[in-house]
Amino acid sequence: xxxxxxxxxxxxxxxxxxxxxxxxxxxxxxxxxxxxxxxxxxxxxxxxxxxxxxxxxxxxxxxxxxxxxxxxxxxxxxxxxxxxxxxxxxxxxxxxxxxxxxxxxxxxxxxxxxxxxxxxxxxxx
Numbered sequence: 001x002x003x004x005x006x007x008x009x010x011x012x013x014x015x016x017x018x019x020x021x022x023x024x025x026x027x028x029x030x031x032x033x034x035x036x037x038x039x040x041x042x043x044x045x046x047x048x049x050x051x052x053x054x055x056x057x058x059x060x061x062x063x064x065x066x067x068x069x070x071x072x073x074x075x076x077x078x079x080x081x082x083x084x085x086x087x088x089x090x091x092x093x094x095x096x097x098x099x100x101x102x103x104x105x106x107x108x109x110x111x112x113x114x115x116x117x118x119x120x121x122x123x124x125x
Contacts, residue, residue, distance in 0.1 A: 002028060010122070011122045011124065017084075017085065020095075027101045027103065032053050036080045037094045067081065069081075092120055096115055097114050
């Protein structure tokens with residue numbers, strides 16, 4: 001069992017900043033990719049940013065230059081620093097991690113990775 005707990009969401013004005021955190025706990029052998037997704041009302045969930053185990057990152061075009069993803073492997077935590085926020089950044093933000101678990105002599109990863117419960121980010125204009 002793996003649990004992901006997110007924090008840091010809230011309501012800010014356009015142009016402001018927020019920092020999201022997501023910490024994993026439970027049966028963790030290692031964590032490969034970590035990422036942040038968001039879902040606005042009436043829209044599909046989309047990838048915002050991701051970082052692999054080697055530290056390489058990728059971003060959605062809409063957030064490049066404004067958001068920064070980072071990870072702390074010792075704490076099994078991923079962060080998303082969001083600057084110059086815009087109303088269109090509003091949505092529920094979910095973290096996702098490819099957690100490799102070990103049980104009964106086998107290593108395995110849940111298909112699609114493990115998800116957090118989501119944290120609401122609202123940007124007012």
